[in-house]
Amino acid sequence: MAQRIDCDVAIIGAGSAGLTAWRAVHRAGLKALLIEGGPHGTMCARVGCMPSKLLIAAAEAAAGVHHAQKFGIRLDGSVHVDGAAVMQRVRSERDRFVGFVVADVQAMAPEDRLDASVQFLRDGVLQADDGRTVHAGRIILATGSRPVIPDIYRALGDLAIVNDDVFDWQDLPRSVLVVGSGVIGVELGLALARLGVRVRVLNRSGSFAQLTDPAVRAVAIELLGPELNLVQHARVTSVRRVAGEAEVSWVTQDGAARSERFERVLLSAGRQPALASLQLQRTGMPLDERGLPRFDPATLQVEGQPVFLAGDVTGRHAIQHEASDDGRLAGRNAAAWPDVQALPRRAPMAVVFSNPEIMQVGGGLAAQDPEAIVIGEVDWTRQGRSRVMGRNQGVLRVYMRRADSRFMGAEMVGPDAEHVAHLLAWALQMALTVPQMLALPFYHPTIEEGIRTALRDANRQAR
């Protein structure tokens, strides 16, 4: 085994960003080395998008059984969640998705990959934990992110878990405290609650599912808060392991103190770039106060270095198609370095797969100049098709620039938000105005007619 590996571009991390980056460099005709120190299969397939949607599918199936009564479908008997069977399907389908990724990696030429953890020795040189060194003309950091584990929960040992752990469960626990009401906390908290797990969600602030429009957030909290047993502005004061359970105490804004026990505590209070083990301080990279290399978001290049970031390690929202786009851009720029370019990005969109679903397009309200926009709204409780399906809950708010009627973004909680998000993100990327959108077809009776209602509302106000 050669002690030294030379390559044009070393890609650290074989997730969605790293794999795409590797292909881009490879396609450019350069020698690309894909380095992975952990399990293959991407965060998305192993512990992210796919297994969470599998758990959610089971939860929605359970909710659908109860919902059916509204339509005249009667159950003579009871509904029972077979936790072992639920988790069996989640794991086996998850393994199938992971299998596709692993097969792709295994099909690579052996000299194109290195399964080892690495750290920097100096600029352009990596030390692998199998003793080998990698010398690379350019490096792509695609190491992803890790959950933040607040120190106070360390006392819980294996009772404190992260999302990764959920998908290896053999059965459902009876109770789970979810710490954090971001995307992961809301998705998993709601799925577990609908599968009969006693769930409590605590959040330090008033944030919810990354919504930035207070009106949409308020409706989302009103709709999902009760099932989540959501407590906002909660400060955890003590965490103890008692009789094999986690006892967690907190105080709320009004000073009320409370203590509850749970079988597990799911920590989903944020994620941070996974860079700690790389020893970046041994390189010439300029680091910010968090230890993250300073980089140009447009080109993904680290300032002044032949090093590029791609995917969740950038610290931006963890969104799979953006990670792949990052990989393509970083790979292209690493291959062409020093001729780096900024490529056009897709219109921003984000979806939370709760029920009702939550979505944001164009960075939501936070990305708008409040003085420059009018806000159009539809109340889903009154929308025709939503009501037909008994799913008439939520609100959509669309943001239109007053000066030229251009559609700028939206936030929503309500039915089929993932589909609404696509239509609106496509319209945003095409730079459509609201009048142009109103000239497009809206079929009857569909959820999309609710979009039209909101767009008309914006249009009317602008007149």
Next chain:
Amino acid sequence: MAQRIDCDVAIIGAGSAGLTAWRAVHRAGLKALLIEGGPHGTMCARVGCMPSKLLIAAAEAAAGVHHAQKFGIRLDGSVHVDGAAVMQRVRSERDRFVGFVVADVQAMAPEDRLDASVQFLRDGVLQADDGRTVHAGRIILATGSRPVIPDIYRALGDLAIVNDDVFDWQDLPRSVLVVGSGVIGVELGLALARLGVRVRVLNRSGSFAQLTDPAVRAVAIELLGPELNLVQHARVTSVRRVAGEAEVSWVTQDGAARSERFERVLLSAGRQPALASLQLQRTGMPLDERGLPRFDPATLQVEGQPVFLAGDVTGRHAIQHEASDDGRLAGRNAAAWPDVQALPRRAPMAVVFSNPEIMQVGGGLAAQDPEAIVIGEVDWTRQGRSRVMGRNQGVLRVYMRRADSRFMGAEMVGPDAEHVAHLLAWALQMALTVPQMLALPFYHPTIEEGIRTALRDANRQAR
């Protein structure tokens, strides 16, 4: 009561097209008279889009209960469809939708409407069945369509029904023969089957749900045919009323004869423009061999006459938003006559609310020049999110013009086809190329990623 009513524009028919036409004429400042001889409330709200989707929602709820087992949700007991409760919700929600339309009509000034059946006396003059005459400078025909009732079924009396009758049921029948596998036959047949009614669908030809792509049609028939007990190329040879039931006999293409009994026979073998009672032959309108006035589809004007058609009476596909667009156009042109214009139309789309759903964009394959296109495809059985939800069935085929890579249309049977149809119809109307569409966001993991697979497939073939 005045015996003679004078108006600038008489609109015959207060459905989706007529109501919109009335508003357009009224907005233009002319005296518009809305004439309706039947019940108010639009076909869509009374007997079309809305009540059918209500029945389908109940059917899907019932199907969802069984589907839940796949995810590990167990039913200890049995599922029972409470037919009376199902129909109660259908009727009461239907009445609510109808109520909105009726309230709008009732809010009109009394002199703006005439609740009477009318027939032409001569050009510009209508005789109402209450004895009054209407003298109108221009006339809009928005009388809608009626189901075709083949003579052979007349012997059944009240056992032979049309879609209108279904939504007044107090309970579900035990068995229904559905004649015709167009949109209405497939939607209602499938809903009834999923609600436990013994259903048989007979169709004279090999057509199915207006699909024109043989590959998509074959998959749709494979997926939905068994639940519908579909018999294609069936020639009905005799229809008798026996012991309060309908006994229907038919022969199939291979010469096999069969006879079955049903509680009801639902006739959905096509619709025809509702013009018979108008006595159009008394006017100067040029009529075709079916008695339909010859008109310009672009302006909706009857050749050489100050008369306009709008909505289903045109004989085109009965699609609600197109009927409204017709009304707006006919109203605008009637008001501006003789300065009539062709207005831009929306990209064509059609949805069948079966499950899996069926859709067509851009007129489907039938509207394409087969030599000029390449066809991209996605097999939903292998698509990620579809599989996660256990809804991985069907196929999407997209049509791309070889010369300039422009997206031209699509047909599909599969998950969430109504949402896929909107995205693709919007892309069609924006005249996007497939490469432009591939630069738009596709969130992970969603059904929309399947669209991307099909687009990439088309792109690859064109290279």
